Each structure stands twice: as structure tokens, then as C-alpha cells.
Amino acid sequence: MPTGSVEWFDIRTPDPETAKAFYAELFAWTFQPFAPLGEVLGATIWHDGKEIGMITQADGAVVGTASTVLFVYTEDLRGTVDQAVKLGGTVRSEPSMMDAESGAFAELADPTGVPIGVWSMTL
Numbered sequence: 001m002p003t004g005s006v007e008w009f010d011i012r013t014p015d016p017e018t019a020k021a022f023y024a025e026l027f028a029w030t031f032q033p034f035a036p037l038g039e040v041l042g043a044t045i046w047h048d049g050k051e052i053g054m055i056t057q058a059d060g061a062v063v064g065t066a067s068t069v070l071f072v073y074t075e076d077l078r079g080t081v082d083q084a085v086k087l088g089g090t091v092r093s094e095p096s097m098m099d100a101e102s103g104a105f106a107e108l109a110d111p112t113g114v115p116i117g118v119w120s121m122t123l
Contacts (some may be wrong), residue, residue, distance in 0.1 A: 001073050002072070002073070002075070003070060003073060003074050003075055004072075004074075005072070005073050006070050006071065006072055007071055007072070007119055008053055008054075008070075008071035008105075008117070008119055009047060009052070009053040009054075009068055009069060009070045009071060009075045009117075010053060010054050010055075010056065010068065010069045010071075010117070011023075011040075011053065011055040011056070011066075011067075011068050012055075012056055012057075012058040012064055012066060012067050012068070012069070013055065013057070013058055013066040014057070014058050014064055016042065016043070016055050016056065016057055019055055019066075020043065020055060020062050023045070023055075027047065028047070028048075029045050029046065029047050029052075030045075031044065031045060031046070031048045031055065032044045032046060033042035034054060037063070037069065039044075041056060042054050042055055042056030042057065043055050043056075044065075053105075055077070067115060069107065069115045069116065069117050070116060070117060071105060071116075071117035071118065071119040071122065072116065072117070073118075073119055074118050074119070074120050075120065076120070077095050077105075077106060077118060077119070077120040077122070077123060078123070080094055080106075080118050081094075081106050081108065081118065084110075084118075085107045086101075087111070088111035089108050089109060089110050089111060090108065090109045091104075091106065091107075091108055092107040092109055092115060093106060093107040093112055094106060095123055096123070097123045103119055103120055103121040103122070103123045104120055104121070104122060104123040105117055105118065105120075106118050
């Protein structure tokens with residue numbers, strides 16, 4: 001996949017069940033519970049047989065504070081995070097490895113505060 005392509009997104013909402021029903025109808029997305037340690041933390045989003053994102057309960061969310069975070073692929077996760085900071089962005093979550101199959105990610109905010117994620121197969 002080329003650097004700069006959107007490869008993943010998180011939908012953070014105060015009402016995941018309503019959101020799942022909406023997206024299932026609108027885009028024919030399907031959902032699988034995400035429970036890495038036995039506790040359901042949300043649901044992965046599937047489309048045409050490919051896992052494309054996740055939907056979760058937004059922490060402390062109230063109506064009007066939900067968000068979507070796009071994750072953009074990069075070959076150099078740490079370099080991209082450093083460059084974002086140089087350009088006026090901020091780090092919302094430091095680079096961290098999920099696992100060998102899922103790769104690594106970091107969450108940033110652009111200079112205006114808009115969240116954006118970056119993802120790579122390696123840390």
C-alpha cells in the first residue's frame with residue numbers, strides 16, 4: 001500500500017448500537033465484536049470481506065462530541081510523528097505496537113486540533 005493511503009478508521013460515538021445500524025444500512029458494513037482480553041471493547045467494521053475499521057463507545061461522550069479518526073499508512077511511523085510535530089501538530093498517543101499482524105499506530109492532532117491517526121506494519 002502506498003504511503004498516504006487511508007487504511008483504517010475508528011468511529012468513536014456515544015451510541016455504538018445506533019451508529020452500527022446506520023452504517024450497516026448506509027454502506028452494507030458488517031460488525032464483529034472486538035474482545036482481545038475477553039471484554040468487548042467495541043466492534044471491528046468489515047466491508048467486502050476486509051476489516052476496515054472499528055466502532056467504539058466514546059469515553060465520556062455526550063451528544064455532539066462523537067468523532068471519526070482516519071488512519072493513514074506510512075512506511076516510517078516514528079518519522080511521520082516527528083514530522084507532524086515539526087509542522088505544528090501534537091501527539092495524542094505515542095507510537096505503539098498492537099501485534100505483528102496488526103502493526104503499529106500513533107494518534108496525532110493537526111495544528112487546528114483535528115485528530116488523525118498514522119499506521120505502519122512496524123514500530
